[in-house]
Amino acid sequence: MRTTDTLSNELEPVAIENPVAGIDQTKGDFQYDVAYEFDAGTGLTEKTVDYISAVKKEAPWIREFRQNALKVFRAKPMPTHWATKDLENIDFDKIRYYLAQGQKPKRTWDEVPDDIKKTFERLGIPEQERKFLAGVEAQFDSEAAYSNIKDIVAKQGVIFVNSTEGLREHPELFRKFFGKVIPTGDNKFSALNSAVFSGGSFIYVPKGVKVAQPLQAYFRINAENFGQFERTLIIADEGSEVTYMEGCTAPKFSTSTLHSAVVELVALKGAKIQYITVQNWANNVFNLVTKRGVAHEEAEIKWIDCNIGSRLTMKYPGVVLKGRKARGEVISIALANDGQHQDTGAKMIHAADETTSNIVAKSISVGQGRSTYRGVVHIPKHLKGCKNNTECDALLINTNSRTDTYPAITVRGDRNYVQHEASVSKVNEEMIFYMQQRGLTEGQAMSLAVNGFVNDLARQFPMEYSVELKRLIDLEMEGSVG
């Protein structure tokens, strides 16, 4: 265990030269449509922000919100005093901050690298979707599926729209909480998102309504193209329940190297929100996401967060336990393969009596891959009857793997209960040999060991997600064995 103070000295920025081949956008492999009026161009200025706001026909208060956020973004330093210096390699001037529908880069199916094609095949992704995911087609026709879900939940009074529509059509519902759970100035990347956000889901679940089927961002995002800077706000009114599933398990063939989302959840009295993410990013992506929820009295917020791929992921889903007997939970799985750094964890801020929180984090580091767990548990002195349980387990594969744990647990007063367990284990050679002796290849043996390691968590995922998670792990491990 190390303290965060020493962190900045020991980081060796590993420049990864586009390991997934074919997605290096600096080489001008892509052609863009001529209709530049919906393209914000590269770089970020006041004009970019105005442009985005104008395209979205936003109310003046939102435009001001964005402009203010841009100032905050510029003023804030990179958090490299505690986080990796690799962040300095992000070139903000080379990023396109907004591409409207139909403006996606074009390429032909033949130009898509073979390993990506193979991955799609192995994951069983339908032909039509493959082309979309690979950036060959600008749109995937899932409107039908999406409006179907939307119609079903609309009957219960549930509002499920994108961020633009949410702010424009339902300001009375969303304005109150928008940017309140995660203020613009929370961190540099929440400020960036606040300036240029686009896409994402705005959901309102009325009092007492229990949404039977999980709402899926999968359809949403496909229907309007991937957002780099999506903004999600979910409000579960008193006594309501909702599950939201985000992401898609195919490698996101992103043309952008920066993804920075903000997700805010509000669970009012007695409400339950479950937010599930399974993401598999291309190896050149910086995935810097801020996720937080506020749980009011007797409310419950559960984050299930699974991160595979990316060059650097920094994500620490949090719950502010604001009301008495509120509950918060984070279940996190991170897999760092060669050239990847998964810097993930959880934050539990206890702000009322008898609140409970649970954090279970499992990380897998393969080859040169690196996993970092960062946790914050805060229980102030005046509270009583609060409980936290934190477990973080790391699995190392190959001697070069690296894992660090930075748990910051602040508990004051003597009327609260905290438990913390951490373990680091290695996939040992005897175990692999044993499995090989039963006929499994080394790669199959590795992936079985990894699947076993995350099994108790994966079981909490909805069926199709745990199946896909298994497939993803299989693919990752297969590639990691010479």
Place this chain on the structure above:
Amino acid sequence: MSSLVIQDLHVTIGEKPIVKGLSLTINSGEVHAIMGPNGTGKSTLAKVIAGHPDYTVTGGDVLLDGESLLAKEADERARAGVFVAFQYPSEIPGVSIANFLRAAQQARMAEGEELDATAYYKRLYAKMDMLKIDRKFTSRSVNEGFSGGEKKRCEILQMAMLEPKFALMDETDSGLDIDALRIVADGVNTLRGPNLGVLMITHYQRLLNYIVPDFVHVMYDGRIVKSGDKTLALELEAKGYDWVKKELVTA
């Protein structure tokens, strides 16, 4: 009819020679026992044949049905029909026995071919019934928190499911109480037949009371120094390993 032929095998671990010119032929349907004092290279033998990376073969060959195993990876040898029942089998946390065996079966199928799950479970349950193993057993993680007897049961079940051509029992009996010993013996006796060759590696004669071998070999200093039928085991029991050592010296 299959054969496992070990020809003048020499093995080192690091620089140290362990096996020094061992030859042995096992055919389908035969049960061989290798006995010998500690430190004579008995246990090395099973691992070397299975392809454990710690050992280096410096001479000789191991042939399965005439084809050398030595250039093959451990998993290829396993799929070719070599099974080792380990003395200390590894734990695989979070992986149930049923899933493990399923993965092992799947690994034996051609690429693109999917294991029929229903047929697989039917077969698994039939084997478990045959070996008198409780159905709940296979939902436990492989060897995790198992007693000595449970570990052996798990090995025997895997052997029954994978139907190897040759099973190498690596000191399977060491440290077992009489009940656990019976599990192993009953299992092997049930699976024994014209399609299976067995090599039992053991320090003690007592296992051979339960599994009666066709051939008994005495290993000493990395070689087989004496071979015979089951009576050799009894003679060893009566006279002790010193008898073999003395005979060697006088020879």
